[in-house]
Each structure stands twice: as structure tokens, then as C-alpha cells.
Amino acid sequence: MHHRTVEELMTRDVVRARRDTPFKELVRLLAENDVTAVPVVDDLDRPMGVVSEADLLRKSADQADPSGRTPMPNLEAWERAKAEGSRAEELMSAPAVCARPEWSVVEAARLMETQNVKRLPVVDEADRLLGIVSRGDLLRVFLRRDDAIREEITGDVLRRTLGLDPRDVTVEVRDGRVTLGGTVEYRSLIPVIEQLCRGVDGVVSVAGRIEWRTDG
CATH class of the missing domain: 3.30.1340.30 (Histidine-containing Protein; Chain: A;)
Known part of the structure; x- marks a missing residue:
């Protein structure tokens, strides 16, 4: 039997951010590329973490509501630190939860489920970024x-x-x-x-x- 692998399903042309990418540039990357998250890589192109829309929205949630209708959220210390961050390495969810290209759909799906993530950067043996696989990519096998x-x-x-x-x-x-x-x-x-x-x-x-x- 031939099982489709992560390598066959992943997106290869990955939009990525650097650790020092500023907040507004991250917002622009998401908007212009129509994606909801980007991996953050180091100088060797190894994923350090992932910045998602949810990570960036903490910035807005941590601000006072001018209308006074909603109370300030009760954030944990680590959540407040991320809300106050201004660069990718301060805003990202880390460490990055990664997959290997030879993994099966089952292996990738189980990791997403146990780690409660929606996407996995795919890395080679040197942990360099090869692609990214999402829940939607894995669901393509059912087509x-x-x-x-x-x-x-x-x-x-x-x-x-x-x-x-x-x-x-x-x-x-x-x-x-x-x-x-x-x-x-x-x-x-x-x-x-x-x-x-x-x-x-x-x-x-x-x-x-x-x-x-x-x-x-």
C-alpha cells in the first residue's frame, strides 16, 4: 500500500519570518500572503517557533477598551509578555512543533492533535525548513x-x-x-x-x- 507522506502534501514555498521581524511586518506578511501563521527561523533557516494571528491579536486584547464595556483580560505572565512584544521572537509560540517529510498523514495528524496546533513546519535532518503542512493539507487524502x-x-x-x-x-x-x-x-x-x-x-x-x- 502507498500512504501519502507529509512531503507529498506540504506547501514548499513557505512564507517565513526572522527573529527580529517587527510586529507590523508580521501583520503584513500574513495579510499579503493570505496565511494565518508563519514560522520564525534562525540564521540557519531552522524553525524557532510560529507566529499566528492569535499570537498577534494578544496585542489588541491587552489594550484598554475605550467604551469600557469589556474588562481587561486576566493574562498569565507569559501571555502578557507576548502581548507586549514587538518582534517575532517575542511574539511567537515556541518551540516550534515540527514534522519530518517522510511521516505519514497519521503521524502528522496525531502530533497536531496532541500538541493542539493547526500546522507543522517540516524540517530535514539538519532541522532546516523544507515546507509546512496544515490540517487542510492532511484532509486532502479524503478527496x-x-x-x-x-x-x-x-x-x-x-x-x-x-x-x-x-x-x-x-x-x-x-x-x-x-x-x-x-x-x-x-x-x-x-x-x-x-x-x-x-x-x-x-x-x-x-x-x-x-x-x-x-x-x-
Whole structure:
């Protein structure tokens, strides 16, 4: 099976900031390039952190409301320091949470989830910036055509990986939802088939109606 990697999905032409990039220049970078965040790199092009719209908005949130209708936010010390910052290295969220180009979609998605980030700078073995991958990039695997998913399950999962005759197991795919049918020799093989099918890029769900000949 071929799993799309971060390298295949990432954006290569990355808008980046330097540690001394001033606040207004950061706002301009986001606006002119229609992005919501930029990695901040050092002199060797290694990501130090990421500056996002949320980081920059702390500047406005920390200012007094002229109307007096909203109270001043109760910021932690580190949040107040960022709100008072004027350069990228003072405003960024650090350290940068990075991915490797050879990672799978699953690896990148799990890191985003555990670290609660929306994007990952992608770095090489020397930690130099290669690209950036976002949640939207990872979701592109679910745009695969149903017939391409079915072909991979039939050819790669059933025939080449498990050595099964594809005629024994029927595969239907609709909007990424896989339905399996047919009959296999052993009952214990059914969860293996279903698990491998879930690992195919673009699969949303797997429902099994496979029967068995031997309960072994």
C-alpha cells in the first residue's frame, strides 16, 4: 500500500519570518500572503517557533477598551509578555512543533492533535525548513476517488498483502465509506482485513459483513 507522506502534501514555498521581524511586518506578511501563521527561523533557516494571528491579536486584547464595556483580560505572565512584544521572537509560540517529510498523514495528524496546533513546519535532518503542512493539507487524502480506494483495497490489501482471491471478498466504496462482504476461510482473518482497510488513504469508515468457514 502507498500512504501519502507529509512531503507529498506540504506547501514548499513557505512564507517565513526572522527573529527580529517587527510586529507590523508580521501583520503584513500574513495579510499579503493570505496565511494565518508563519514560522520564525534562525540564521540557519531552522524553525524557532510560529507566529499566528492569535499570537498577534494578544496585542489588541491587552489594550484598554475605550467604551469600557469589556474588562481587561486576566493574562498569565507569559501571555502578557507576548502581548507586549514587538518582534517575532517575542511574539511567537515556541518551540516550534515540527514534522519530518517522510511521516505519514497519521503521524502528522496525531502530533497536531496532541500538541493542539493547526500546522507543522517540516524540517530535514539538519532541522532546516523544507515546507509546512496544515490540517487542510492532511484532509486532502479524503478527496481520493472511490474507485481508487477500491482498487487499492482489492489489489494491495486483499491480493498482494493477504494473498486472498479478491473474488472471495466484495468491496464497495461510497464517499470513502467501505463495505466488505463475501466469505473467508478463518474468522480470525476478518479483523485483520478491516484494520488494513482502515489504513488505506481516503477511507472514512469500514463496515464488515464478511462470513467465515472455520471459527479458528
